Amino acid sequence: MNSFFIKAIDALTLIMDMKSGDVLWLACGKKKQTVYDFIDWIGIDWMKNVKAVACDMNSDFEEAFKKRCGWLDIVYDHFHLIKNFNDKVVSKGP
Numbered sequence: 402m403n404s405f406f407i408k409a410i411d412a413l414t415l416i417m418d419m420k421s422g423d424v425l426w427l428a429c430g431k432k433k434q435t436v437y438d439f440i441d442w443i444g445i446d447w448m449k450n451v452k453a454v455a456c457d458m459n460s461d462f463e464e465a466f467k468k469r470c471g472w473l474d475i476v477y478d479h480f481h482l483i484k485n486f487n488d489k490v491v492s493k494g495p
Contacts, residue, residue, distance in 0.1 A: 419455060436465035445469075457481040 412431035416439055417424050426439045440448055453474040456462045463475045 431459060431461065433461045433465035433468075436462055437469065440465075440469050458485060 411429055414426070414428050414431055414435045415424065416426035425443065428435050428438060448470050449472075451470070451473060453476050454462075454466050455476045455478050456466075458477055458481055466473050466475060
């Protein structure tokens with residue numbers, strides 16, 4: 402899962418299947434309700450086949466997936482881990 406910003410629109414959330422690359426969900430917003438809407442649309446039976454979710458470090462995403470699908474492992478994507486490290490550690494300097 403990844404989120405991105407477009408100037409004229411608020412935040413957009415993109416949910417995709419990491420194996421096939423298929424886009425499963427595209428919605429405005431970056432809050433828990435965005436995840437709840439996706440799960441309601443795709444169905445809990447479909448979600449039972451999902452083992453893990455990769456996302457940025459938005460705590461709303463993690464909390465929403467854990468609340469509705471407690472069995473999921475949450476994995477933070479590489480890009481956002483490195484960006485966060487660079488922003489908080491490397492960029493600060495001595």
